[in-house]
Amino acid sequence: MAKQLPGRSRRAFVGAAITGLPATLFLRPAVASDKMTKLQAEYRDTPNGIYSCGLCTLFVAPDGCKVVEGAISKDGWCKAFAAVD
Numbered sequence: 618m619a620k621q622l623p624g625r626s627r628r629a630f631v632g633a634a635i636t637g638l639p640a641t642l643f644l645r646p647a648v649a650s651d652k653m654t655k656l657q658a659e660y661r662d663t664p665n666g667i668y669s670c671g672l673c674t675l676f677v678a679p680d681g682c683k684v685v686e687g688a689i690s691k692d693g694w695c696k697a698f699a700a701v702d
Contacts, residue, residue, distance in 0.1 A: 652686045658695035660685055665694040674699045 670676045671691035675683040675698075682689050684697050 658685045660695040662690050662693045674701050
């Protein structure tokens with residue numbers, strides 16, 4: 618059986634790790650990379666048939682999107698398109 622060093626138990630280590638984990642999650646800064654680039658979204662400035670960003674639930678007027686970085690056109694389209702019900 619392995620010798621245990623005083624004050625260094627597995628239980629103490631796990632307890633310290635669990636205590637420190639939430640702190641690291643709360644200190645994480647929000648970054649713009651949480652959104653897709655236009656290339657990743659396969660964005661284009663023209664509509665896809667009758668579908669366009671202006672009709673998407675993710676569009677933020679006047680020229681934004683909840684999931685694609687940068688300015689977009691309300692007449693554009695990307696693969697993240699989600700039609701308004």
